[in-house]
Amino acid sequence: MVSKSTAWASLLALFGTAPIVQALTLNVATGGGNASSPILYGLLFEDVYHSGDGGLYSELIQNRAFQGTTVNQNSDGSAEPPFQTLQYWHTSGSDTLTLDNEAPLLTDALPWHMRVDVAEGATGNTGFWNEGYWGMNITTATRYAANFYLRGNYNGKILCAFWSNTTNSMLGSTTFTVSQTEANGWVPYAQTFTVTTSAPDEKNTFHLDFDGASTAGTSLRFQMISVFQQTYKNSNNGLRIDLAEAVNEIGGKYLRMPGGNNMEGLSAPYLWKWNETIGPIINRPGRPGTWGYVNTDGLGLLEMMQWCLDMGLETILAVWDGLYLDNTILSEADLQPYVDDTLNELEFLLGPSTSTYGALRASLGYPDPFTINYVEIGNEDFLHNGIPTYIDYRFNMFYDAIKNVYPDMNIISSIWVGYFTTPPPVKVIQDLHDYLSVDDMVSKFGGYDHADRNYPVLVGEYAAIYDAEHVNPNQLDNPTLQSATSEAVYFLGLERNADLIVGISHGALIKSLHDEVDNVAMMKHTPNAIVRSMSYYVAKLFATNYGTETVAITGDTAYGPLYWAGTKNDEGTYFIKIVNYDGAASTPVTVVIPGKTNDATLITLTAPDLYSTNTLGDIQSVWTETTVAGSSEGYSFTLQGNYINAVLVA
Known part of the structure; x- marks a missing residue:
């Protein structure tokens, strides 16, 4: 007779270990x-790995104003100029392209332009072309707006056209009629057009061609060569439609911006400066960004505020507080001008149109003040030796100045309040960042059950970025079902404590597949496609199914x-x-x-x-x-x- 245990063992041998139901x-x-936080699920944006330029920002031309591309770094992490290049621009005829700064300049913000020297004896069409951000999305479903500034002597046509490298054919074009002399200085040209053929893939380029014979032996100068694909909700200087729609589908209720590490800057003087990201794009100098490339700052402060308006998002505004990523920290004596600049920024956003900076906002098309209820002082000041000075003077200088003018403003500390030797004012929100393994993410399920309710929490950045440590100690390339499900367990712990938790946002909203494929993001993109990750769908599942208590x-x-x-x-x-x-x-x-x-x-x-x-x-x-x-x-x-x-x- 076979015992029950022997029979069970035989079955296990045949079928494997059966999980217990x-x-x-x-x-x-x-x-x-x-009552639950009405903005529990939100979004973080910083221009990281071409999530802005070459991503969410709908500009197709890379290095459109010759502001530069790659940022070189010194051994101490600081940015090393110069940054200006002609990278991504190529000649297509009898001409030579040269970076030049001969006066008159288009604007002081853009001191360099591209000089196109046409060869003696040139005939036929000549010109140049741009690669875009690893290609371009060219489709009959949207409009395109081509713009450039021209200086020099020319009477004739300039053909602007998209070409497919795959089919070696023109996809669509628009023609500018030019009649100007050097005495006219910089002359702007702008036209909107559609294409006749959708491209089979993203391997497309943008070309400008003009008559070689009539310009032989002369030079033409070009600046701010820009091509926008139709934007989300047709906003000015706005967002790429498919990426913006994918962001909106998540169901987030706030936007934490302008970053992240990209706000702080690699080194002096390259912090994110709000007043250099507003107004006409020819007045925006750009800067070396934190993530290896120059930012155009085309997706600037007002564009991000319009993003909030278009998607109904609460704004969580971060302000620079004296710390650079190369560990440079401003002294107390040197910090006051930056405190004052923060108040100017807040007046620009919140002040009446009769105020100095409110009037500036109104002149840029926004007569009504915005609504901002949250300001975060700095970003990740627990890094780069930032804690002592943050506690000693930096936090308080900004806190006191903001509260003096805006007493109802919710202030967010970028460090855990437990670091403070003297507790900060009650109800200061603490921004905690959790980049964890899957096991550690799950272990956080009950982490806020008994937390001090006097200090609410913003989880400004989170992501499960490691497998279980015994499986794989390296960072994940993409969110897995396991890692996204560990994030879901983490979410449940936050929902159970949604009276304490203000909000949560993933540490990487968007990254380019051509720039960074080797770590996690909610979405990754090419010029014409989007990959929504497992983390994206978990966040969407939770954010779009959430109550008020x-x-x-x-x-x-x-x-x-x-x-x-x-x-x-x-x-x-x-x-x-x-x-x-x-x-x-x-x-x-x-x-x-x-x-x-x-x-x-x-x-x-x-x-x-x-x-x-x-x-x-x-x-x-x-x-x-x-x-x-x-x-x-x-x-x-x-x-x-x-x-x-x-x-x-x-």
Whole structure:
């Protein structure tokens, strides 16, 4: 006779170890919850790895004003000039391209231009072309606006055209009629046009051609050669449509900007200067950015404020506080002008049009003040030896100045309040950044259950960037199902404490696949495509299914590997979120909400394997929506997958 244990062992040998099915029953309370932060899920933007220039900013031309491209760094991390180049520009005929600064200049902000010297005896068309940001998206579905400034003697036509390198054919063009002399100085040209043929891929370039015979032996000078693809909501100088739509789909409620490390600057004097990012783009000098390339600052302060208006986002404004990334920190005696500049920036954004800086804002097309309720003093001042001076004088100088003029402003500290030797004022918000392994992310589930309610928390940056340490100690190239699900567990812990947590935003909203493929981001892009990561879909799942108050939930089992939390809105809709993090492959669930018997919607997100990831042309994530019948006994359904994220909307 074969014993039961022997038979069971034989079955295991045949079929492998079978996971134990763990059923879950959740009883949801209908009252007694806490008000939840109305902006819990948000967005962080900084121009990192061409998320702005060459990404969300709809300009197609790279190095449009010869401000430079690559930023060289000294051994101490500081930026090393000069930055100006002709990179990404190429001659296409009988001419030579030279970087020149001969007066008169177009503007003081743009001291260099491109001189095009046409060869003696030139005939036919001559000119030059631009590579774009690793190509261009050329389609009949949108409009294009071509602009340039020209100086020199020329009577004739200039043909501006898109070309496909794949088909070696013209995709569309517009023609400018030029009649000017050197005495006219810099003359602007601008036209909007459409193309006749959509490109088969992103391998496209932009060309300017003119008559070689009539310019032979002479020079023409060009500056601010710009081509915009039609923008999101047709805003001026605005956002790339597909990327902006993808950002909006996340459902975030705030925008933390202008960064990140890119606000701080590599070294003096290259901090992000708000007043050099406003007004006509010919008046914006740009600067060496933090992430290896020169920023045009075309996507400047007002463009980001318009972004907030277009998507209905609360603004969380960060201001520079005296720290550079090369560890240079301004002394107390030298900091006051920057405190004053912060007040000028706030007057520009919040002041009446009769004030000095409010009038400047009005002159740029925004007569009405914006609404800003949150200002963060600095960014990550716990790094670069920043803590002692932040505590000693930097935080207080900015805090006192801002509160004196705007007493109701919510002030955010960029360091944990526990670092302060003298506690900061109650209700100062602390910005905490969590870049963690998947195990550490899950361990944070209960991390705020007993936190001091006097000091709210903004998780200004988060990401699961490592596998379990025993699996792979290196950073992930892309979010996996496992890493995104660990972030979901983290979210549940925040939702349970949404009376304390102001908001949360991923540390990398957008990155270029051509610039940085080797670490995580919510989205990565090419000129004509977007990859929405596992983290993107988890954030969207949670942000678009979130109520105005928490609800208490009693489970019939302890947390782990199943985790849950719930909220409801003012209309009585409940959002019950359940995450299975490395649990059973099949999990029966029953959710009981007293008085609720209407049909509900179950939304789930999973993928074939814990290491599944979304890449260009290979999307592994699976988003499903099904109807769950309601009854007096609750809502019953089964979650399929060891790693699965679910929301019951009832």
